[in-house]
Amino acid sequence: MGKSKRNKGGRGSGGADDQLDGGSDADSVASMSTALSDLQLAQATEHVSSQEFVLDKYVDELYEKRGSTREKALGALVDAFESFVLLGLVENKYVTLLSQFTNSIKKGSTKEARLACRAIGLLAITLGAGSSSHEIMDESEPQLLRILQTWPDAPKMISALDCLAVITFVGATDLAETQLSMRAIWDVIHPKSGSNVGIVRKPKPPLLAAAVSAWAFLLTTVGSSRRNTDSWKEPITFLTSLLEAEDRAVRIAAGEALALCFELKLLDVSTSEEADVDSDIRETSGSKNQLFLNMQALKAKISGLVYSLSMEAGGRGADKKNLNDQRDLFQRISDFIKSGECPEESLRISGKNGILRVTSWRESIQLNYLRRFLGRGFLKHAQDNDLLHDIFDIKIDRVENMSTTEKKIFRSEEEKGRALKLNKERRLAQERKQNILNDQYG
Numbered sequence: 001m002g003k004s005k006r007n008k009g010g011r012g013s014g015g016a017d018d019q020l021d022g023g024s025d026a027d028s029v030a031s032m033s034t035a036l037s038d039l040q041l042a043q044a045t046e047h048v049s050s051q052e053f054v055l056d057k058y059v060d061e062l063y064e065k066r067g068s069t070r071e072k073a074l075g076a077l078v079d080a081f082e083s084f085v086l087l088g089l090v091e092n093k094y095v096t097l098l099s100q101f102t103n104s105i106k107k108g109s110t111k112e113a114r115l116a117c118r119a120i121g122l123l124a125i126t127l128g129a130g131s132s133s134h135e136i137m138d139e140s141e142p143q144l145l146r147i148l149q150t151w152p153d154a155p156k157m158i159s160a161l162d163c164l165a166v167i168t169f170v171g172a173t174d175l176a177e178t179q180l181s182m183r184a185i186w187d188v189i190h191p192k193s194g195s196n197v198g199i200v201r202k203p204k205p206p207l208l209a210a211a212v213s214a215w216a217f218l219l220t221t222v223g224s225s226r227r228n229t230d231s232w233k234e235p236i237t238f239l240t241s242l243l244e245a246e247d248r249a250v251r252i253a254a255g256e257a258l259a260l261c262f263e264l265k266l267l268d269v270s271t272s273e274e275a276d277v278d279s280d281i282r283e284t285s286g287s288k289n290q291l292f293l294n295m296q297a298l299k300a301k302i303s304g305l306v307y308s309l310s311m312e313a314g315g316r317g318a319d320k321k322n323l324n325d326q327r328d329l330f331q332r333i334s335d336f337i338k339s340g341e342c343p344e345e346s347l348r349i350s351g352k353n354g355i356l357r358v359t360s361w362r363e364s365i366q367l368n369y370l371r372r373f374l375g376r377g378f379l380k381h382a383q384d385n386d387l388l389h390d391i392f393d394i395k396i397d398r399v400e401n402m403s404t405t406e407k408k409i410f411r412s413e414e415e416k417g418r419a420l421k422l423n424k425e426r427r428l429a430q431e432r433k434q435n436i437l438n439d440q441y442g
Contacts, residue, residue: 082377137171
């Protein structure tokens with residue numbers, strides 16, 4: 001699992017609310033609202049068992065044959081995962097949940113599969129880094145890779161990309177696992193000819209922007225030590241070409257990915273690379289110099305394109321908000337390339353000390369991606385989810401964030417604890433006193 005942080009307003013493939021374009025029908029909304037109300041009621045009545053009963057009700061509905069019933073249940077569970085950090089309720093039943101979620105991906109409609117992808121990602125975030133999330137990655141990855149390899153409709157592919165990126169970010173335990181997911185995502189960004197039909201698929205802008213964002217999100221976990229400049233030349237060159245794409249979302253996603261490449265020094269030819277001599281193939285000094293010159297030329301090209309995008313004129317009918325977002329982003333990238341000054345941002349998560357600070361492109365990309373994926377649930381998870389606390393180094397006063405009911409329960413438990421401690425101390429004191437008396441008069 002990679003470290004993290006940054007940026008206002010998610011960029012890339014869109015916010016959580018528009019990830020499921022078919023999810024706004026009256027039945028689904030009513031179902032999710034009911035789920036949320038039921039969970040809130042269970043929480044207000046201070047019964048964890050009531051919350052568990054509500055969740056079990058929707059889990060049972062995932063076994064129903066009727067697709068619309070499973071869709072409503074998935075929508076309700078997604079809503080619950082967003083609205084609450086349900087670690088205590090799902091850590092012992094995640095295997096059951098995962099089994100039904102993957103079954104919905106395999107056999108359900110596009111809408112059901114997309115909801116299931118989202119549910120799997122949220123389940124991994126809820127459980128946090130560890131063996132459970134690694135198991136989630138292992139079990140669901142084959143289904144997600146199959147979607148990316150068969151190229152169904154774009155919305156389903158975007159949901160699979162998001163899910164794959166999140167479960168790999170949380171669950172991967174080594175570089176090889178991360179690279180496997182990154183290669184699958186790169187095949188969507190820059191697909192090669194199929195072995196049978198010889199046709200090169202071309203992703204449409206929303207899918208391309210989502211794939212670039214997912215790839216960059218996982219690149220944040222690789223680290224600058226895991227680099228060989230020559231191996232990064234091809235992807236960086238292709239990302240550079242995307243800065244000239246017609247679609248603004250694609251340009252923005254590519255810009256953020258390239259800013260990260262600069263930060264990780266993937267365009268720099270290191271001293272070790274210059275001095276390295278392979279035992280079988282001895283590189284000439286000319287080839288080393290050529291690599292250096294190629295990367296310098298690529299840097300200059302990126303710098304020029306970034307500056308142009310930071311100054312782009314609007315023109316008639318231009319979307320001013322998105323244009324301003326683009327200008328702002330590329331101005332910050334341009335400043336970073338010139339001076340090395342990283343973007344900074346602070347978000348108040350709660351109270352006086354609950355501050356999330358971002359000081360690098362790596363942290364910025366991670367924050368943007370998780371904030372977009374969690375949607376309206378980001379603040380709740382930033383306050384109560386230990387995974388996000390570890391990623392963003394957030395210090396939270398948990399009592400300060402509790403509702404009135406939660407504070408009463410917490411204080412009641414504290415008082416019980418103090419009473420038990422005092423009783424134990426009294427008992428031990430009496431026993432010591434009795435032992436002393438026994439020694440004196442025994």
